[in-house]
Amino acid sequence: MAETPAPGIFLCPHCGSDAEANIRTTLSVPLVPPDHAWDPVFELRHCESCGATLPVHLAERWGGIDAAEARRQWQETFRDSSPFPPFHWRLSLPTG
Numbered sequence: 001m002a003e004t005p006a007p008g009i010f011l012c013p014h015c016g017s018d019a020e021a022n023i024r025t026t027l028s029v030p031l032v033p034p035d036h037a038w039d040p041v042f043e044l045r046h047c048e049s050c051g052a053t054l055p056v057h058l059a060e061r062w063g064g065i066d067a068a069e070a071r072r073q074w075q076e077t078f079r080d081s082s083p084f085p086p087f088h089w090r091l092s093l094p095t096g
């Protein structure tokens with residue numbers, strides 16, 4: 001198994017890639033209903049390899065979790081409920 005990088009270093013909990021897309025997203029308004037798993041998520045990271053959009057606390061492993069725990073939380077809570085299709089940031093770039 002791959003080592004867990006230091007907290008704050010991108011690692012995709014979906015595919016294990018360390019290739020972060022050249023974009024970061026901060027939501028200013030909720031995209032999902034208040035009872036949705038993604039409701040507390042406002043800081044997003046994006047995987048250049050698989051196109052997953054990821055909660056930053058999993059992609060950068062905040063709160064002392066390791067890569068295995070981030071992967072577990074991704075699979076159990078966030079993956080199947082994600083409102084973001086793969087590579088969505090390329091499909092719908094903000095036009096300012």
Ligand SMILES: [Zn+2]
Pocket residue numbers: 012013014015016017047048049050051052
């Ligand atoms: Zn990935």
